Amino acid sequence: MTAENTTTGATLLRQVVPPEKRELTELHVHLGGSVPIYRLWEMGIARGIRGVAHSYEDFIRLLHRSSENTGDLDHYLEIFDIIELIQAGPSAVQESILIALNGAYRTGGMTRLGPGGEGGDPEPIFTISRLELRFNPMKRTGVLFSRGEPSGLFDVDRIIRAACEAAEESEIAYRGGIRTGFLFCFGRDMSWEVNRTLAEKVRYWKKSQKKILGVDLAGPESAMTLSNPAELEQMAELFDIAAGDDLGRTVHVGETPHVNLDTFIATIKALKPHRVAHPVVAARSFWEQNDARGLELLAERDICCELCVKSNILTKAIADAAEYGRFIRTLDEFGIRYTFSTDSPALQLTTLANELEFLLQHAAVTPEQLLRAFSTAEQATFIKG
Numbered sequence: 001m002t003a004e005n006t007t008t009g010a011t012l013l014r015q016v017v018p019p020e021k022r023e024l025t026e027l028h029v030h031l032g033g034s035v036p037i038y039r040l041w042e043m044g045i046a047r048g049i050r051g052v053a054h055s056y057e058d059f060i061r062l063l064h065r066s067s068e069n070t071g072d073l074d075h076y077l078e079i080f081d082i083i084e085l086i087q088a089g090p091s092a093v094q095e096s097i098l099i100a101l102n103g104a105y106r107t108g109g110m111t112r113l114g115p116g117g118e119g120g121d122p123e124p125i126f127t128i129s130r131l132e133l134r135f136n137p138m139k140r141t142g143v144l145f146s147r148g149e150p151s152g153l154f155d156v157d158r159i160i161r162a163a164c165e166a167a168e169e170s171e172i173a174y175r176g177g178i179r180t181g182f183l184f185c186f187g188r189d190m191s192w193e194v195n196r197t198l199a200e201k202v203r204y205w206k207k208s209q210k211k212i213l214g215v216d217l218a219g220p221e222s223a224m225t226l227s228n229p230a231e232l233e234q235m236a237e238l239f240d241i242a243a244g245d246d247l248g249r250t251v252h253v254g255e256t257p258h259v260n261l262d263t264f265i266a267t268i269k270a271l272k273p274h275r276v277a278h279p280v281v282a283a284r285s286f287w288e289q290n291d292a293r294g295l296e297l298l299a300e301r302d303i304c305c306e307l308c309v310k311s312n313i314l315t316k317a318i319a320d321a322a323e324y325g326r327f328i329r330t331l332d333e334f335g336i337r338y339t340f341s342t343d344s345p346a347l348q349l350t351t352l353a354n355e356l357e358f359l360l361q362h363a364a365v366t367p368e369q370l371l372r373a374f375s376t377a378e379q380a381t382f383i384k385g
């Protein structure tokens, strides 16, 4: 479903969201995927970046994550290095955060967007008033890691400090109407040396910066499966250095066939996350091999699942709306908590409202399941207070 398919006013979601629930919490949004395409284009022009696309229309076609240019996680992720370059450096990171927060507050509850992601719905159903943003500061230093050079043009300390300042400034501007904080992502596609530098930066800055909420592991599972116990141990050490006992922990794991159930279980045990993103392998192993170990582990440890509907369908982690419904019912069957997020709303030309509307229209979720997920997001957020 695209944003253009829905009409303002008569949505199922509008009937489901009660008047007292007009402020929602969203937990899983990447900074690289939450600056609208039209704003990335403007930032590129302002910064004198060339060679990204021949025209604005080409730029939209290139960046918009649709069923035509995705199909698996590796393809879904392949344009993020362009965005990371546009967002590189303290001032661009700061600008991106302001845009992402304003966008979530203003357009998160809209069911209509313009072609470049402009808000176009005069009657949003809700606002996102608490937003966790995640990004990799090392990938904002102006380096293309895919070309193997580990040191960046920009200073990562300045980037982290600028990000925290942007978050605080937005909260002041909104007079408490929006609250935010960051999860810093280790990269499955980064060298151990660079990941270790990130761990040490997080450990240093979390002492003074309250906006640092937690850590995550992201990037293509094909690049680092962590099926090797020595590598998993190394990643666990980095999580301990960065997060210790005082930050939140989440991890992208089990989204693709590159990670099997045994590796999924080992990863959860080693990295000790409070939440997990897209744990599809746990459900699929149960459906296809009647192996419930992954689901039982999630239930036993009360790990909250971060589900991102459209992105899971674009990467073919989940086939379609019907299978999404089955996924949600399976989690309920095992008493596992879950929340709904957009992952990269700007690049998917979607909003949280659109994703939820999609589930309702296809009867993949019931109103009760949706309302429970809203409350779960409030309980599971790493934003305190």
Ligand SMILES: [Zn+2]
Binding pocket: 028, 030, 218, 252, 277, 343
């Ligand atoms: Zn994600």
